[in-house]
Amino acid sequence: xxxxxxxxxxxxxxxxxxxxxxxxxxxxxxxxxxxxxxxxxxxxxxxxxxxxxxxxxxxxxxxxxxxxxxxxxxxxxxxxxxxxxxxxxxxxxxxxxxxxxxxxxxxxxxxxxxxxxxxxxxxxxxxxxxxxxxxxxxxxxxxxxxxxxxxxxxxxxxxxxxxxxxxxxxxxxxxxxxxxxxxxxxxxxxxxxxxxxxxxxxxxxxxxxxxxxxxxxxxxxxxxxxxxxxxxxxxxxxxxxxxxxxxxxxxxxxxxxxxxxxxxxxxxxxxxxxxxxxxxxxxxxxxxxxxxxxxxxxxxxxxxxxxxxxxxxxxxxx
Amino acid sequence: xxxxxxxxxxxxxxxxxxxxxxxxxxxxxxxxxxxxxxxxxxxxxxxxxxxxxxxxxxxxxxxxxxxxxxxxxxxxxxxxxxxxxxxxxxxxxxxxxxxxxxxxxxxxxxxxxxxxxxxxxxxxxxxxxxxxxxxxxxxxxxxxxxxxxxxxxxxxxxxxxxxxxxxxxxxxxxxxxxxxxxxxxxxxxxxxxxxxxxxxxxxxxxxxxxxxxxxxxxxxxxxxxxxxxxxxxxxxxxxxxxxxxxxxxxxxxxxxxxxxxxxxxxxxxxxxxxxxxxxxxxxxxxxxxxxxxxxxxxxxxxxxxxxxxxxxxxxxxxxxx
Amino acid sequence: xxxxxxxxxxxxxxxxxxxxxxxxxxxxxxxxxxxxxxxxxxxxxxxxxxxxxxxxxxxxxxxxxxxxxxxxxxxxxxxxxxxxxxxxxxxxxxxxxxxxxxxxxxxxxxxxxxxxxxxxxxxxxxxxxxxxxxxxxxxxxxxxxxxxxxxxxxxxxxxxxxxxxxxxxxxxxxxxxxxxxxxxxxxxxxxxxxxxxxxxxxxxxxxxxxxxxxxxxxxxxxxxxxxxxxxxxxxxxxxxxxxxxxxxxxxxxxxxxxxxxxxxxxxxxxxxxxxxxxxxxxxxxxxxxxxxxxxxxxxxxxxxxxxxxxxxxxxxxxxxxxxxxxx
Numbered sequence: 001x002x003x004x005x006x007x008x009x010x011x012x013x014x015x016x017x018x019x020x021x022x023x024x025x026x027x028x029x030x031x032x033x034x035x036x037x038x039x040x041x042x043x044x045x046x047x048x049x050x051x052x053x054x055x056x057x058x059x060x061x062x063x064x065x066x067x068x069x070x071x072x073x074x075x076x077x078x079x080x081x082x083x084x085x086x087x088x089x090x091x092x093x094x095x096x097x098x099x100x101x102x103x104x105x106x107x108x109x110x111x112x113x114x115x116x117x118x119x120x121x122x123x124x125x126x127x128x129x130x131x132x133x134x135x136x137x138x139x140x141x142x143x144x145x146x147x148x149x150x151x152x153x154x155x156x157x158x159x160x161x162x163x164x165x166x167x168x169x170x171x172x173x174x175x176x177x178x179x180x181x182x183x184x185x186x187x188x189x190x191x192x193x194x195x196x197x198x199x200x201x202x203x204x205x206x207x208x209x210x211x212x213x214x215x216x217x218x219x220x221x222x223x224x225x226x227x228x229x230x231x232x233x234x235x236x237x238x239x240x241x242x243x244x245x246x247x248x249x250x251x252x253x254x255x256x257x258x259x260x261x262x263x264x265x266x267x268x269x270x271x272x273x274x275x276x277x278x279x280x281x282x283x284x285x286x287x288x289x290x291x292x293x294x295x296x297x298x299x300x301x302x303x304x305x306x307x308x309x310x311x312x313x314x315x316x317x318x
Numbered sequence: 319x320x321x322x323x324x325x326x327x328x329x330x331x332x333x334x335x336x337x338x339x340x341x342x343x344x345x346x347x348x349x350x351x352x353x354x355x356x357x358x359x360x361x362x363x364x365x366x367x368x369x370x371x372x373x374x375x376x377x378x379x380x381x382x383x384x385x386x387x388x389x390x391x392x393x394x395x396x397x398x399x400x401x402x403x404x405x406x407x408x409x410x411x412x413x414x415x416x417x418x419x420x421x422x423x424x425x426x427x428x429x430x431x432x433x434x435x436x437x438x439x440x441x442x443x444x445x446x447x448x449x450x451x452x453x454x455x456x457x458x459x460x461x462x463x464x465x466x467x468x469x470x471x472x473x474x475x476x477x478x479x480x481x482x483x484x485x486x487x488x489x490x491x492x493x494x495x496x497x498x499x500x501x502x503x504x505x506x507x508x509x510x511x512x513x514x515x516x517x518x519x520x521x522x523x524x525x526x527x528x529x530x531x532x533x534x535x536x537x538x539x540x541x542x543x544x545x546x547x548x549x550x551x552x553x554x555x556x557x558x559x560x561x562x563x564x565x566x567x568x569x570x571x572x573x574x575x576x577x578x579x580x581x582x583x584x585x586x587x588x589x590x591x592x593x594x595x596x597x598x599x600x601x602x603x604x605x606x607x608x609x610x611x612x613x614x615x616x617x618x619x620x621x622x623x624x625x626x627x628x629x630x631x632x633x634x635x636x637x638x639x
Numbered sequence: 640x641x642x643x644x645x646x647x648x649x650x651x652x653x654x655x656x657x658x659x660x661x662x663x664x665x666x667x668x669x670x671x672x673x674x675x676x677x678x679x680x681x682x683x684x685x686x687x688x689x690x691x692x693x694x695x696x697x698x699x700x701x702x703x704x705x706x707x708x709x710x711x712x713x714x715x716x717x718x719x720x721x722x723x724x725x726x727x728x729x730x731x732x733x734x735x736x737x738x739x740x741x742x743x744x745x746x747x748x749x750x751x752x753x754x755x756x757x758x759x760x761x762x763x764x765x766x767x768x769x770x771x772x773x774x775x776x777x778x779x780x781x782x783x784x785x786x787x788x789x790x791x792x793x794x795x796x797x798x799x800x801x802x803x804x805x806x807x808x809x810x811x812x813x814x815x816x817x818x819x820x821x822x823x824x825x826x827x828x829x830x831x832x833x834x835x836x837x838x839x840x841x842x843x844x845x846x847x848x849x850x851x852x853x854x855x856x857x858x859x860x861x862x863x864x865x866x867x868x869x870x871x872x873x874x875x876x877x878x879x880x881x882x883x884x885x886x887x888x889x890x891x892x893x894x895x896x897x898x899x900x901x902x903x904x905x906x907x908x909x910x911x912x913x914x915x916x917x918x919x920x921x922x923x924x925x926x927x928x929x930x931x932x933x934x935x936x937x938x939x940x941x942x943x944x945x946x947x948x949x950x951x952x953x954x955x956x957x958x959x960x961x962x963x964x965x966x
Contacts, residue, residue: 166846184813188766189708189739199767202756362835363806475698504697505862509906531836538910575837577865579892579908586869588841592805 015187028281031178034274038267041096043167049081053237064259070258073242074249076313088267089238094220097157101219104158104214105165110204112166113173116198124170139222144233150233157222165211169204176203210282217275224268239264324525325351325374325493325542330387332366332373335380342370345549356519356526358540358557359570362593366549367529368417371495375414376404392492410440413486415496419477421468429456429481430466436488442582456515460514468594475493476507480514487518500535512538531573537561541627545569548594550606551623555630565632568605603635611636647726650724652740652824652856653686653709658718658728660704678704680880681718683948686824690734691851691857693867693888695903696877702860705877709858710744711735723823736769740770742799743817749809753801759785760797770820780819787853788815789845796817798803808840814845825849827880831866864907868892873954876900879930886955896957929960937961 041048050069051057057068058078064071070079112123139160142219148150182199190198226232227240230248234241246252246260332344335620346448351357359367374379374389376396391395391412396404397408406529408414416422423432433452456466459480478591479499499515500508504519516539519526530536536557537543543560545553564570571589577583591608594600603609606616615635623631624638659682661675667943679701686692696702707713709726710721719726722738740825745764746752753762762779767773782793788811790796801809810830817825827846830837847870849855861867867874867888874891876884876899895901906912913936928943929935935942941960 003788019702032760168888180746180748183712184744184746185765185769186750187712187739188769188816189736190769191736194769199754202754333767430721505864505910506697506902509910509912512910513912535837536908549833573838577838577840577863577869579868579904583869583888586840586843588839588844589837592807593835593837610678 012024022093022284024281024284027277028284029164029280031274031277031279032181034270035278038087038091038271038274041084042091043293045088047085049078049084051078051081053077053081053085061256063256071256073245073260079260079263083239083267085237086239086242086264088152088269089110089236090220090223090240091271093154093157093223093238094216097154097161097219097223098212098215100158101215102165102208105215106163106169106208106212107159107170108162109166110173110196110200112175114192114200115171120170124167125266127163127166130159131167135160135222136225140231143226148231148233150236153226154231156226157219160222161215161218165208165215169207172204172207173200176200179203206282206285210279213275213279213282217272220268220275221235221272239268241281322329322352323350324353324355324392325527326388326390327370327374328388328390330370330384330389332346332372332378332382332384334382344373344551347387347546347549347551349551350523351527353492354523354525355542356528356540358536359527359529359535360531360536360543360544361529361546362572364548367546368497369549369584371414371497371527371529371548375408375412375495377402380386401441406440409436409491410489411491412493413489413491414496415482415486415494415499417497418502420470420475420502423478423481423534428467428469429473429484433484433488434483436485436510442613446484452484452488455488456481459484459487459518460510474507475503476510479503479507479511482515483511483518487522487524490522491524493525493527495529497529498531501530501532508535508609511524514609515539518623534559534576548600550604550620551633552605553622553630553632553634555627556601557566559627559630563627565626565630565637566605566634567609567611571608571610571633603633640785649740650688651685651721652688653725653826653858654721654724655684655705655708655718656721656765658682658705658840660701660713661715662714667964672787674952679708680883682877684875684885686856686858686924687758688823688856690873691765691850691859691871693871693874694858694860694877695862695864695867695874696860697862699879700877701875701880702877702878703828706826706858706860709826710739710742731774740766740820741822742826743820743822744811745792745810745817745825745827745830749806749813750801751831753809753815755799755801758797759801759804759812759840760798762801763797763819766816766820772820779932781815783814784819785812787818787845787849788812788813789841791819792896794917806834807842810834811845814842818849818853818855821853822855824858826860827907828860829862830859832861832863839866842868843921846870864903876903881930881945882958884932884959885948886951890952890955894955894962896951897931897959897963898937899931903935918954946957 015153030103054077057078058072058076060072060074060076062068062072068078068080070083073079073082108123108127112120139156142159143152146156174318177200178225182195183200223232223238224240224243227234227238228243228247230244232238232240234244246257251257251260327349327350330344330347331342334341336524347366347370349357353366361367361369369378373384373394378384384397391407396407418522430449430452433455434445434448436445437451453463453466455464461477461480461484465473465477473481477558483499486496496515500511505509506629507542512535515526518524521538528536528540535545540557542555543557544551545560545566547568553564553569555559560569561573564573565583568589571587574587575589576586591609594604595605602617602619603621606612609616613635619635621633621635625631625634626637655760658679661677664676674698682701684692687767694702694705704713708715711720711730711732715728718728720728722742727734727738727846738854760778760781763784764777765772767780781797785796786794790808790811796804796808796812801812804812826834834842844868846857848859857870859867859871871888874884874886874888875882876891876897876901884895884900891900894903895904902912928945929938930944939960946958946960948956950956
């Protein structure tokens with residue numbers, strides 16, 4: 001005999017966060033929280049930092065003390081303040097470079113994938129060339145050539161990272177273009193602009209976002225690398241420049257690395273990991289195959305057809 | 319009580335946990351298959367027929383779960399085995415041809431290789447021998463010798479399905495579970511494959527569980543037919559009887575919904591409403607909302623199977639004694 | 640000439656004239672020496688207003704290609720595609736966009752042809768948006784289309800998302816979407832093959848009502864001969880890109896002339912086939928002559944020449960050498 005489920009009327013519960021459905025989503029939330037914290041620090045830097053990072057507020061090379069929690073650098077500036085303000089510069093450069101790269105990459109990928117033909121071939125050769133060049137030497141050459149300020153840093157980083165998203169988006173657009181609802185819109189008389197705006201772009205937007213997160217991740221690391229090599233704007237207080245001066249002044253050879261290098265290095269690592277977590281959960285959502293890890297929705301379970309289909313070449317049975 | 323039946327399923331119930339609650343994919347399903355008998359299981363989407371097959375082969379993974387029932391195969395309780403040991407049964411004594419199998423053939427394996435792999439998974443024989451057996455098996459299902467080394471993309475749908483059937487027969491199983499084996503094939507090819515299956519069954523004395531939504535294909539080669547709806551068995555009996563003298567309103571509706579080549583052209587009727595999705599444990603008959611003969615009792619009490627003929631049963635309140 | 644597509648009642652709504660289309664398999668760098676696949680060859684077929692023509696064929700028969708040719712989604716290699724009398728075969732895309740107000744396409748897969756991000760309201764409104772016909776009565780038109788498609792009351796469906804609907808309901812939404820511009824012809828590409836059996840007839844009955852009440856013609860593409868018999872006035876049977884038999888439904892079913900049609904009917908009726916010599920599996924059979932030769936029980940010398948479509952009886956034509964010898 002099968003038992004009927006009886007549900008007692010529920011007490012009204014306080015509003016709660018919806019439960020995470022998978023490990024990916026949990027990670028994504030953790031990442032978002034961490035990143036959120038860093039953004040808050042960056043935004044409220046003037047309030048949170050004990051000193052102006054450009055001001056000489058103590059004797060140089062001091063180890064951590066009550067008034068300087070992370071000690072002072074070679075000119076006597078407070079390292080903790082450098083760290084806090086550094087969040088601003090590093091995150092800003094990272095986001096801007098990623099934004100620029102994604103805008104260009106999306107444009108190229110979508111035009112290439114949707115229109116095909118000669119345009120596609122030309123654009124993709126360009127992408128291939130960019131991808132084939134080793135990125136660090138390219139980065140260095142461009143930075144040296146274009147000068148060392150924040151604007152060029154952003155530009156240089158985007159030049160290096162726009163190509164991969166372009167390629168990935170192109171292949172997504174190629175498959176989105178063949179989806180039934182896009183074909184249907186075309187069969188209704190839709191113009192390319194309409195199809196792109198209404199159907200193709202929305203279909204690839206989860207991927208665009210996931211690629212943006214990835215790009216931002218890489219951009220922050222690249223900025224740190226560039227600045228560490230002294231090729232960024234050495235007057236700007238980014239995490240990378242802090243490390244540059246630390247290295248140049250021999251912090252790695254003494255105990256000073258513990259407060260001059262480690263906290264900044266950790267900050268970079270933690271932000272990168274936070275981005276990775278966010279990217280992981282976004283990619284899980286964008287890729288329906290990975291979604292199998294999550295609980296199925298009723299629509300997915302109850303609606304799946306199991307019926308006859310004449311095998312049209314290329315069609316895959318559900 | 320010892321049973322002579324090859325397969326004995328008793329009170330099988332399988333559920334799936336979803337965001338919206340528990341779905342009873344299969345509810346209290348019981349049936350049996352004799353040695354050498356072909357049982358056809360018919361139903362539309364969501365009726366549970368595929369879940370029945372997966373359950374008896376213990377292929378149900380979370381969020382699905384078998385919550386009740388037993389399966390006896392050749393006298394042995396399959397649910398009592400350690401799960402890992404089921405692998406020895408599958409592909410050997412019970413062969414499964416899953417849905418859309420012809421689309422799931424390994425693209426880098428030739429037909430001969432695919433069949434040989436199945437043999438090698440269960441028998442300790444030299445590779446050459448397995449390949450030789452594969453070759454003769456493929457030819458016996460109608461694949462000409464020159465195509466045995468072909469890859470899936472070089473073969474038509476009908477040929478790929480023959481390869482899949484050869485893979486199922488590779489280790490001389492006593493039971494073949496075929497899930498929609500002719501769906502998706504051109505109708506002439508369907509007829510050819512059905513004829514092949516019928517032929518093989520006679521020659522090898524195979525028992526078969528033939529699952530499909532197409533009641534005519536099913537009744538073509540089945541000895542007995544079982545109709546499912548909403549996770550439950552609604553009718554079961556000899557194939558000819560169920561198709562020509564159906565007793566359950568759903569079966570009647572299903573047959574009336576199929577257009578024919580003879581008879582009045584307009585004599586095709588849908589069953590109103592939507593096919594049930596199986597959410598929750600519905601008290602009463604799952605077909606009640608769409609049934610033209612529904613009575614008050616139908617929405618309250620689930621009808622148990624009642625005999626309506628010789629070896630023919632229907633779960634319907636219309637046939638109350 | 641950017642003129643309005645004139646809709647004259649009585650004009651043949653859709654007509655293919657000697658239509659041919661091949662696909663060349665691409666080799667390296669987009670060119671190649673691969674053999675081309677003949678998808679459609681010398682097909683001539685007409686659909687009169689308010690009638691339903693069934694296009695029967697199996698995989699590789701070219702029926703889906705013909706559907707796309709009808710809507711101008713692909714361009715033919717030769718021949719004409721006439722929409723209400725006007726040949727659009729070589730026409731620029733903007734003329735086709737005009738024509739797509741008058742002729743619509745319903746797809747096989749209701750789970751793929753509707754964007755899951757849009758509500759039913761927006762899905763059905765899309766043709767209006769595309770053709771710049773948004774007006775104050777838009778919601779009323781959408782509700783009317785939904786009800787004509789069998790989704791009653793329309794209010795209950797208009798704000799839903801596709802994933803809240805079953806396959807059958809989604810297909811009706813697709814139908815409503817085709818109706819909103821009051822088309823003359825709907826090309827339906829296997830509209831029921833992904834639906835549950837018990838629901839197929841319902842959708843087709845709705846389509847029958849549309850024919851009767853609104854005079855909409857249908858080009859009904861299917862592999863299911865029995866379904867076509869139920870719905871269509873005329874049947875056109877295709878095999879490997881060629882039309883092998885065309886005629887009034889009752890005539891073709893009562894007296895199928897082409898061996899392929901006969902084999903199909905036997906398969907559909909009894910699920911049996913006559914034993915045939917082994918079929919070549921690739922559709923790009925370069926042999927020439929009748930394409931059905933290698934599967935045909937009655938093949939003889941004359942079949943080395945491709946048989947033209949000739950008239951057997953008024954309204955019934957067949958492309959076969961068979962009855963020439965014994966009428």
